Amino acid sequence: MRNTLAFDGPVILGAGLAGLTAALSATTGAAKTALVLSPTPLASGCSSAWAQGGMAAALSGDDTPELHAADTIAAGAGLCDPEAVDLLTREGPQAVRDLAALGAPFDRKADDGFVLSLEAAHSAARVARVGGDGAGAAIMAAVIAAVRATPTIEVRENARARRLLQDATGRVVGVLADVDGALVEIRSPSVILATGGVGGLYAVTTTPAQVRGEGLGLAALAGAMIADPEFVQFHPTAIDIGRDPAPLATEALRGEGAILRNADGRAFMVDYHPSKELAPRDVVARALHAERTAGRGAFLDATQAVGAHFPHEFPAVFEACMSAGIDPRRQMIPVTPAVHYHMGGVATDLDGRASLPGLYAAGECASTGVQGANRLASNSLLEAAVFGARAGRAAAAEGATGGPPVSLEPLPDLPDAALQTLRQAMSRDAGVLREAAGLARLLTQVEALEAAYGSCPTVVAARLIVDGALARRESRGGHFRSDFPATGEAVRTFVTLESAGALRRRAA
Known part of the structure; x- marks a missing residue:
């Protein structure tokens, strides 16, 4: 006999920043439970924990949400939803402060302001970082601690969705999940997809292998509307050392002045865009692809921009390079474009509602209209936090439970x-x-x-x-x-x- 469970709050598929933020939001001030299903132990198997750059938000006196919105729309190449972008950039600063209040140890200045970095296609330094390149892991540690401390949130690890359950009207009424090797029928008023992107569908990716479009596929097979699936972002500077997934050389390195060179040592980005190393990601990725295809190779030279400061300013990049016998303090880093982010996903409104009643989506597997045709650097964690919270609140307010699957x-x-x-x-x-x-x-x-x-x-x-x-x-x-x-x-x-x-x- 198959096990069955029932919850009065949302079931959340995925335990990255979007999923856990949704769980916290769904259970704040509400006498409801939330169930988080994670295919791997918390803090592993999700792209959020691997994020290096940080969170982009207008946190300084010389920056504004309007400037952040303008940069996001410019990077999005005509396909951003202005209303969604406006919401993201207005709510973004408070989202960063809320994470800091949970214990995320963002780098701070002497006056307790945030240390902010410049990244490609941003008109101002606005990326809040942790330990140079450790933002994702540190933010996730703080959020996981908060989730573990919330008695109304139940987390099931080693749990993977096998289909969305729907009643005769098409309403999503729960999920069929494989939990520790046994199929479990889980009924709930709402389901939030927070399953991440599609990187694991590609041979060269910077994302965990488990992130391979399953949430997108589950939603599509249930009949949900999908938006912009063709738009896949390739990070230009994955570290090319033959690993799967490929380690990432954060864009913040180029923000600090690192130069892209070919095997002859020539700085080649001048041939492709006036902004050179700080051009939009799609431009830089195509430039690297062209140099590599032509046999000239592609390398990131941070020997002058970072040099001896590598171990403490960019420890994750330093460790990855050293493990492959490359000392980035003195040697150029071989780099290659790799799948990094999916701008498309399950189409949602501004509260995470998908086209099917009872179904919500947040984070990379959703398409809110924020990212357009090309995500602006370091907007992904921000979108996960802002829209994850909104989806959690809306999903918790669902009252109807629907009929039998x-x-x-x-x-x-x-x-x-x-x-x-x-x-x-x-x-x-x-x-x-x-x-x-x-x-x-x-x-x-x-x-x-x-x-x-x-x-x-x-x-x-x-x-x-x-x-x-x-x-x-x-x-x-x-x-x-x-x-x-x-x-x-x-x-x-x-x-x-x-x-x-x-x-x-x-x-x-």
Whole structure:
């Protein structure tokens, strides 16, 4: 007999910053419980804990939310929702202060103000950091401690969603989860997806391997509206030492003055953009891709900008480099573009509501309209905190529980060997540069995986990216079509799983 559980508050899938912030918000001042399901132990397996740069917010006297909003919209290349951006940048400073009050040890000045760094495409220094490059881990430690101390939040580790439960009307009424190897039917008035992005669908990524689009696929298979799936951001400076996932050389290094050079030592960004190292991420990623493809290589030279200060200013980068026999105080760091963030996701309103009643999404797996076609550096943790809190409050207010679920069968899993094949194909054909022939080849491989293994959420997530990339016959932000290099009309993509293929076929 299958185990069943019932909760009067939300069930939250994912335990990154968005998920845990949602849990704290859902149980603040409410006589309700929240259940967090995490496939791995807390503080592991989520991108939030790996974030290096910090949180961007207007925290200084010479900065304003309006300036932060303008930079976010400029980076978003015409696809940002101005209302969502305005909300993010207005609520952002308080979100940082709230995390500091929870115990997140942001770097401080003598007057207790925040130490703020400049990152690419920001017009002011506004990135609050922890220990140079340890923001994600330190913020998560503080939030996890707060969650552990909240008796109305239950956390189940080693728990993975196998399908969203829906009643006959399509309302989401819970989740079928694998908890410690046993299937459990969990009923609740609301479910919050906080499952992260799609990096694990690619062969070269800076995100945890477990983050592979499962939340996106679960939502699409339930019939939810998906927004902008084709927009994948490639961080230009993953450390190229043959590891999976690839360690990250934070953008803050370039903010401190580190230079991108080829194997001959030439600083090459002058050839690609007037802002050079501080150009938008998509521009820098394509520049590195071009240098590497031409056989010139790509390296980050921080020997002068950071030098002897590396061990205490950027300890995570220093440790990763030293473990591979590279001393960044004296040597250039080999770098490569790697999947870092997904701008697309489950379409939501400003309170995290998805198109299906009872379903919410927050963090990277959601598409609030904040990130547009290209996320501004260090806006991801901020979005997770701001919109995670809003989703938690809204989901906790759900009163209806819906009817009995119409299906209790788990969705199929993609075997690891097939996943590795998919990852190689995604990096090859849906990477920094895309074109019709490669995307069509990739679509054929995705369809073959679907035929062989069924509607696995990971394969569905990949299909959405491919369908969106084929349908968007222009280049914009993180999506660059070498066969359609011009930028066309600024129109966001909104599709269901059923309509995505039709959109792609109409564009062909």
